[in-house]
Amino acid sequence: MGLEEKLPSGFLLSTVEGLAGYMRKASIWPATFGLACCAIEMMAVGTPDYDIARFGMERFSATPRQADLMIVAGRVSQKMAPVVRQVYDQMPNPKWVISMGVCASSGGMFNNYAIVQGVDHIIPVDIYLPGCPPRPQMLLNAIIELHKQIETSPLGVNREAAARAAEEAALSATPTHQMKGLLA
């Protein structure tokens, strides 16, 4: 509701942070949509063998207004890009994005005019998941990683501080083109 963002820093905020983090990670409803072959693996995660319901995530919401997580499962074509962006914009905050498969993460094998070379050109991505396609277990792993991220995500003034620190770190890091020797 936004109230939690206005708390002063200190004990109260960190308690609310912990509680909100737990509640948010415990209830993540993904938006219903898939773009290509990766989507089949995403659906497989809903089957009894893998059962995404264990995390309380089986409620894929058909309307983006009730979704928390966008799993970009498949390559994003230039034509689809505005649609993906619109769905993302329709989701209420806070929202997260998993870029599933190499195509969504970097364009993958489709190095051509038709495919967006990585969905992070159009929406911010929280977790990149490699693989072509990633196995259902890998998607579950990505989800668990995202849970860890959400659970420890700061709120209010703490979030601003964290964002500032991340920006500082990015500015002072060595740019890739200046890196020398074996990159490992």
Added chain:
Amino acid sequence: MSLSTAAYDIALSLPAGVTGLAPANDNPVADFSDTPWWVALIKAVGVFVYLLLSTLLVIWFERRVIGRMQQRPGPNRNGPFGLLQTLADGMKSMLKEDITPANADRIVYTTAPLIAATMAFVSFAIIPLGGTVSIFGHETPLQITDVPVAVLLVLAVASVGVYGIVLAGWSSGSTYPLLGGLRSTAQVISYEIAMGLSLVAIFLYSGSMSTSQIVAAQSSLWYILPAFFSFAVYVITMVGETNRLPFDLAEGEGELTGGFHTEYSAMRFAMFYLGEYVNMFTVSALATTMFLGGWQAPPFIAAIGDGALNGGWWGLLWFTIKLWMFMFFFVWLRGSLPRVRYDQFMRFGWRFLIPITLAWVVAVAFIRGAQLGFLGQGTFTIGGRELSVATVVIVSIVAVIALAAAWIWDDKRAEREAAAEFNPPEEIDPFEGGFPVPPLPGQRLREPSGLAVGSGAASREPVTSSVTSTLTSSPVKEETHG
């Protein structure tokens, strides 16, 4: 609802007249004379908490049971056995951004979920949850209040609750919610008629519309037996009334995205969710009260220790068990049935449920009339058994009507079958439509008039004639004709 009101009048006039079979008055048997306002308040808060906790539990229960039905574990990560799942869903909704679309009508858009959520709770005020108990030294029934027309109140409140859905659909300012809201209106209007009619039989049996009186009237026999048909109709309509699968047309994901709540997010959506589940509890509680003896213990348990387990706080236990049986039924339905098509759903409601329930109500009226001796007390003896004239008359009337109905139905079916039978003409011209058409089994091809069709016909002729010959000589032809 004018029909149920009429039944109420009948119920009023019935008992005064004849024998001592019917209850002497229709006023609630629950005695609230020793209930100060603060005890009523405690009970109201208690019911509210009871419903909220039940809702938290039932959503978890539903997801787990459906998981089991599909051979998967279901939510089990958050809290012991995943019990915190529903709480997390609710809290998360509270922490989410609340979006109001630019096209929405703000005031209506905000009030709609409030109506849906609050109305769901109201009906529970008249449901008897248990027998008479002592709260802080005051003897009071475990029921917030009761009125002579309590069941009508439930029906009325249910209709007001639908406004929440309709207004939500209308005020969202987009197409899917509007369609969802419209569907919901039509659905609830058509199914509430059948629901009200099915309850009329209960009013006739109990001679009252007050819930405590209906429960008391069932002390010897639960109405699920004499009014079995009403029970079946009620169970069907209660699913339609609560917008649950297989009748969840108002929010069918395949067709309408989210239906009426497509544009709702965060807490406002959670309120619809809450309303839906509390509504399920309400209709189940009404079913328990009307058909399953309310809070009364099952017969064999009621017999223990002269009814020691049949009253007071124990009633709450039996009531809850019966309530949850219905909840399980809801979940079971959802786990096994696909959504029905909208037109089929409407046709089922209007063309089957309503007329047949009307006929049932008339039959019940006659049976009750016979039981109360309206048709005379005369008896006669056949083979050593004494039979009441009234019963024989009623049974024979019902038998004659059933026979007539079966006859008419049989005729209709024969007609329909005759109409459905397709008799292809014996001989067809394959080039009639300008394009060669193969013959159906048992059909003969008319020989093409070679010149008219052109040079190509000459080469085709042997082929077609061979087809004709195989067809005419084949045994298949004999079979289809015979």
